[in-house]
Amino acid sequence: MFILNAIRQIRDLLLVKVLYRRYSIAEGFHAGLRVRIWGRDKVVIGRNFYIGRDSFIEADVVIGDNVMFGNRVAIVGRYDHHYQLPGVPIRLAPQIRDPKYNWKGVGLITIIEDDVWIGYGSTVMGGITIGEGSIIGAGSLVTKDVEPYSIYAGVPARKIRGRFDNDVDLQTHLKLVKSKYYGKL
Template identity: 65%
Template sequence: MSLTQVLKKLRNEFLRKVKYRHYQIGKNFHSGIRVRIWGKQKIVIGENFYIGRDSFIESDAVIGDNVIMANRTAIVGRYDHHYQQIGMPIRLASQIRDHDYNWHGLNSLTVIEDDVWIGYGSVIMSGVTIKTGSIIAAGSVVTKDVESYSIYAGVPAKKVKDRFNSQQELQQHLTALKKSSKY
């Protein structure tokens, strides 16, 4: 193992066990530079997670194993600011980071299941579920739940195709995963 690889591994363990110690983060966590992770109530991240540089998690989230979030991706809240607060400009209104915040979004949990790839520059709005094996194309904005083993693209993201060309290929994939014990 090269010195660079050792330093990256040490940095990622520091982030996992020190900086983000209030959250539950599994083994083989990798974070690019300038990544920020914050959740009001909880962040749970599985094993073999990769989050690319300049990415953000700014919402309560549960993320499965073997998930890739490319560079400049984000999980953001739908209701981070109380934009209906009477007599208050949005900039000065209460926000979800405030201790006494009591508006929408407090119970909004984003779920990203196992084996998901979120492409470059994509935004995931809080409260959605991205099911196992799915791909979110670069630049997409996910506002609704995503089906298993499917590819979504666009703004707002819509299903464009299945991940595998046939049910037979999907079954072969699932069988191979079980045999390899990687899943």
């Protein structure tokens, strides 16, 4: 077990220091197998981030602390191809990875606040905010902002309920984690 943990730590360190060196990734990063991370201008990942195998980040993103992605989670841009150019098939149109791309989508940043769990097989569209402490149910498609401390699920994702069963538990949690939402929710 010790050897497997050491190998995992070395692999994660190589990913952060070599493959993803152009991005800002804090301590406690762990990536499963076959993970890809790419952002045109900005990828910032907070402490204790876990991203499950076969997951993709393909958009500019700011991710808070203590966030976890299940397997096969994707963050994708909304306007990755300039599909409104007359006479140009979408396949041949300029795409966001092109250095001179200047259409919609440039400057959109996806924000995932602290203490978020995104379930297996979910897709998050670029440019939205997932509020602190939220949970995204497995297989969901997130197309709009997510309220803090809420559970969202479905296609498209909708609010199912709050994360805590009562306001006392929520306020106690917010106080203990020193949340910016303490006293505001």
